[in-house]
Amino acid sequence: MSRIRVLAQARVRATLLAALLAPLAACSPAASPGAPVTEVTPSPDDRPVTVTVTPAGAKAPAGEPVRVTATGGRLASVTVTDAEGRRLAGRAAADGRSWVSDRKAVPGTAYTVKAATRTAAGTTGSAEAGFTTAPADRVNKVDWRPGTGSTVGVAQPVSLVFDHPVKNRAEVEKQLRITTSNDTEGSWGWIRDWSGRDRVDWRPRTYWKPGTEVTLKADLNGTHSGAAGGWFVRDYTTAFTIGDRQIVEVDLDRHRLSLVRDGKTVRRIPISGGTPGGDKRSWRGTAVLMAKEGTINMNSETVGLGDAYDKMVDHSMRLTWSGMYAHAAPWNAKYFGRSNQSSGCIGMSDADAAWFYAQVRPGDPFEITGKDTKGVVDPGNGFGAWNLSWAAWQQRSALR
Numbered sequence: 001m002s003r004i005r006v007l008a009q010a011r012v013r014a015t016l017l018a019a020l021l022a023p024l025a026a027c028s029p030a031a032s033p034g035a036p037v038t039e040v041t042p043s044p045d046d047r048p049v050t051v052t053v054t055p056a057g058a059k060a061p062a063g064e065p066v067r068v069t070a071t072g073g074r075l076a077s078v079t080v081t082d083a084e085g086r087r088l089a090g091r092a093a094a095d096g097r098s099w100v101s102d103r104k105a106v107p108g109t110a111y112t113v114k115a116a117t118r119t120a121a122g123t124t125g126s127a128e129a130g131f132t133t134a135p136a137d138r139v140n141k142v143d144w145r146p147g148t149g150s151t152v153g154v155a156q157p158v159s160l161v162f163d164h165p166v167k168n169r170a171e172v173e174k175q176l177r178i179t180t181s182n183d184t185e186g187s188w189g190w191i192r193d194w195s196g197r198d199r200v201d202w203r204p205r206t207y208w209k210p211g212t213e214v215t216l217k218a219d220l221n222g223t224h225s226g227a228a229g230g231w232f233v234r235d236y237t238t239a240f241t242i243g244d245r246q247i248v249e250v251d252l253d254r255h256r257l258s259l260v261r262d263g264k265t266v267r268r269i270p271i272s273g274g275t276p277g278g279d280k281r282s283w284r285g286t287a288v289l290m291a292k293e294g295t296i297n298m299n300s301e302t303v304g305l306g307d308a309y310d311k312m313v314d315h316s317m318r319l320t321w322s323g324m325y326a327h328a329a330p331w332n333a334k335y336f337g338r339s340n341q342s343s344g345c346i347g348m349s350d351a352d353a354a355w356f357y358a359q360v361r362p363g364d365p366f367e368i369t370g371k372d373t374k375g376v377v378d379p380g381n382g383f384g385a386w387n388l389s390w391a392a393w394q395q396r397s398a399l400r
Contacts, residue, residue, distance in 0.1 A: 046121035049073030053113050053129045062107040062133040063224050068099040076116040083110045104222035107231050108135035138230030140164045151243045154207040155288045156363025166198045167226030169398035175220050181213040189396030191379045194321035203385045208242040215239040252370025255337050269352045270337030274344040276372040285376035287319040288383035289364045315353035320382040328353035
């Protein structure tokens with residue numbers, strides 16, 4: 001038999017069935033009128049179990065595990081479900097006197113707790129309680145890459161960008177799990193995205209091994225961002241595969257690009273990079289192909305270069321958020337292989353761009369060298385985490 005305590009630990013009434021003395025045979029003597037009646041008191045080992053559940057109430061705080069404890073006995077089992085019948089898994093202590101959910105109670109959710117109990121004497125019982133968590137006052141959402149089912153290059157990080165600031169970074173990072181088919185070593189690192197938003201990326205120590213299968217599970221539902229960041233109210237997951245080992249070597253001083261696949265140079269292409277001596281210079285370091293955007297309008301005013309250009313550009317491949325692309329640039333044909341005369345992008349002929357566009361995929365690294373550049377690609381300007389040493393990248397984890 002059991003009792004349950006919610007908030008003020010109000011007890012659920014339990015009924016104890018006591019054995020009554022009965023005549024064993026017809027010839028047994030009957031009790032004489034007025035004889036005293038003996039009351040049966042349960043032994044201490046068979047008193048009802050008191051069950052306590054937290055959180056409790058109609059507007060209980062979210063973001064904490066559900067805890068169930070038993071006094072005067074043990075918990076035989078505990079089931080916690082929400083209004084849609086989804087179960088909140090958990091674990092019982094070795095002594096059977098407590099149970100804690102693996103996940104936290106999420107905002108704006110009604111839960112039902114059912115517990116089966118057993119006294120020290122072996123009498124079984126049950127108890128039930130319910131509580132509802134307060135709704136989220138603000139919700140934090142996540143934009144993540146790469147997408148599920150994609151095949152990406154060997155430099156592709158797992159990247160999460162948050163709508164609102166994340167102050168509880170360690171708590172959030174604890175909920176992020178990367179699993180790989182070959183136990184790839186890697187680390188999370190917190191950075192400021194080019195958009196100004198908080199972002200966390202996971203990159204391997206070195207480029208991925210081709211064929212690696214990667215899964216992200218972000219069990220964020222019920223986690224608070226901290227300060228004004230708000231609650232996460234859903235989980236996120238993505239799974240992707242690493243493709244061929246392709247590295248694009250860009251030599252701005254020699255004005256050429258080389259596609260290297262599995263250690264062998266497939267093709268060299270004459271290019272023209274960013275104009276030396278000013279804001280039109282290219283970036284150097286490792287930039288990762290973010291997306292193949294096809295034919296797009298490029299307007300210099302969007303990257304702070306005034307009215308330098310406004311045109312439709314074919315075979316556009318984005319390398320940074322700040323506007324650096326590799327693309328077809330037939331208007332610069334006389335400079336390919338000779339000098340850098342672009343507004344910061346890596347330009348090539350229509351034919352070369354069409355071929356190159358068909359060969360590369362998002363996640364392929366562009367290793368860019370050159371004497372006269374703007375500097376090294378920042379970690380938040382696209383996927384520039386590769387421009388930090390492994391030790392420096394590890395230090396960006398909130399769990400270090």
